[in-house]
Amino acid sequence: MKIRMMVAMLAASAALPLNAASATDLEVTHWWTSGGESAAVAELAKAFDATGNHWVDGAIAGSGGTARPIMISRITGGDPMGATQFNHGRQAEELVQAGLMRDLTDVATAEKWKDIIRPSSLLDSCTIDGKIYCAPVNIHSWQWLWLSNAAFKKAGVEVPKNWDEFVAAAPALEKAGIIPLAVGGQPWQAAGAFDVLMVAIAGKDTFNKVFKDKDAEAAAGPEIAKVFKAADDARRMSKGSNVQDWNQATNLVITGKAGGQIMGDWAQGEFALAGQKAGTDYTCLPGLGVNEIISTGGDAFYFPLLKDEEKSKAQAVLAKTLLDPKTQVAFNLKKGSLPVRSDVDLAAANDCMKKGLDILAKGNVIQGTDQLLSADSQKQKEDLFSEFFANPSMTPEDAQKRFAEIISSAD
């Protein structure tokens, strides 16, 4: 890491005298390294290079959990990059409070972000003490059930239209040697699946009561008990999915070894990469087909405070470019996510993406848990649900009690 940075610095200082005055190198760090993701990042780089500046790609492999510590230690250690990705929400909150991030309010006002970004909660998550500190680039939603049409055909049952039908179809799937529900071993997958079940079964109001108002009584109440009952079903159905990574779990669905998977819309990139078509090869059910609501988390770019005047100017140009309508379309089509502005043309979107856009247009949205809870509370939740999904002897009642405790101390 250090050596790479030193090489980069040497290269930069050697190149400096030769450079034209206007072109500014800006290092951008992110964790988009899978096939579809890097294609999407290339679109951002292309758009930024077209402004006469230069995008220096700082991809960090190993997903956010690995990348974020590296980014944060670089920023706090006094070696900030030009711009960096974070999940939309509270991951960079303390960096902003410590005065390490650049205030983007001037760019946001000039570009009228308040009017064009929807839902407005995205911009609210960037706003601390009335100042805007980040540029949202996409909307990712968690609330999808991906089903393998081939698996249901093999089991001789119809492709379910909602969660209850899916649970009812599970015995037939098992009989045919198919795992009904693929859940990978990474802790965030189990926690995410529970959040999805919660919106579908307990509804938007309960979801907000628990995660937004941190109401421990609601978390211990009968509505959430129903969700834990469903999570118990999900746990039983996920038995036998011996994989770790989420894309391996998606692969079980793609190859028909599993009936379905609860995963965010990024799974769509995997289906596309495997050459499968929405509707014919696989089916997607937003909100598990019960409650068509999607959460609107996603990714945002933050800009560390830099001393170099030239680079600060380039940061403003980058922030503007990221939200440019053309960049938004090119990026989000490759990424499989939804654009953050409604005034762009997405005729090329596929079936599932259109379903998502439709729900978004109706305004059936909730904030993502990354926006509502601190990373600390999220991690405790992950610990609980990964234990719950792996340990059949843990009763839903016990798990709910512990869940309520986490909510009561959540921030």
Next chain:
Amino acid sequence: MTGHAQAGRPNKLLRNLNAKIASIPMILTALVIFVGGTLWTVFYSFTNSKLLPRLSFVGFDQYERLWAAPRWVTAIENLALYGILSLIFSLVIGFLLAALMDQKIRFENTFRTIFLYPFALSFIVTGLVWQWVLNPDFGIQSVVRSLGWTSFTFNPLYTPEIVIYGILIAALWQGTGLVMCLMLAGLRGIDEDIWKAARVDGIPMWKTYLFIVIPMMRPVFITTIVIIASGIVKVYDLVVAQTSGGPGISSEVPAKYVYDYMFQAQNLGQGFAASTMMLVTVAIIIVPWAYLEFGGGRKRG
């Protein structure tokens, strides 16, 4: 002045002055980085630091939360089980291999290379290799099943009760080679005359090993134990590569808790509390042992 009584005894502090000056950087590093860093960590474990260190004291709150967390308790239990078993097994297997190698066998160098080879791999590589070997869908279980024994079940990594043994297997595969080499060096250091004398007295070989050779190898054993034990306490990468702590939380270890809470959960205070507990645990074991071994007068020459 030369006639003084002190002339015969030069100042103790000034003896080997060059060596003392040369070691100043190391002494400073040890004091500032290790001791200083340790004190800093312990100090901040009593604060409510989240992403950045912050001076807002909360007393023992972080420790209370730590010991109430099922994941931490599981991690400690796993470390105890893994530690005791890997200490015993790597010593026993390592010593047996070394004793066998010491029988003047042919191709000794070849065998030594084979046994030591895994040690050259990083824990991440070892972990990934054993994740594949133990995976029920394409590892040992599926190979045996494809041979016709279809009811064969060997799935440690996805069975919560035995997952820690799956990790232990990989750790032993990696580590016993080094233990064997250390033991072999120790055995080679035993004087040939001792063996001859034992043979003359008609002492069976196993007894010679158990009651004469092993006690004579005490320094080697101590070195080996220190090396193994330091590997046990910091075990992290092997678990990450093999199971990521799963299924659920059943193969979590303390070092992983520290990392996850410091960096993923952005809760430095909690991570510091956990690492302080690790330090305390080590100190409880090390301090009395070190006192017995190195302090308490010069009982051994």
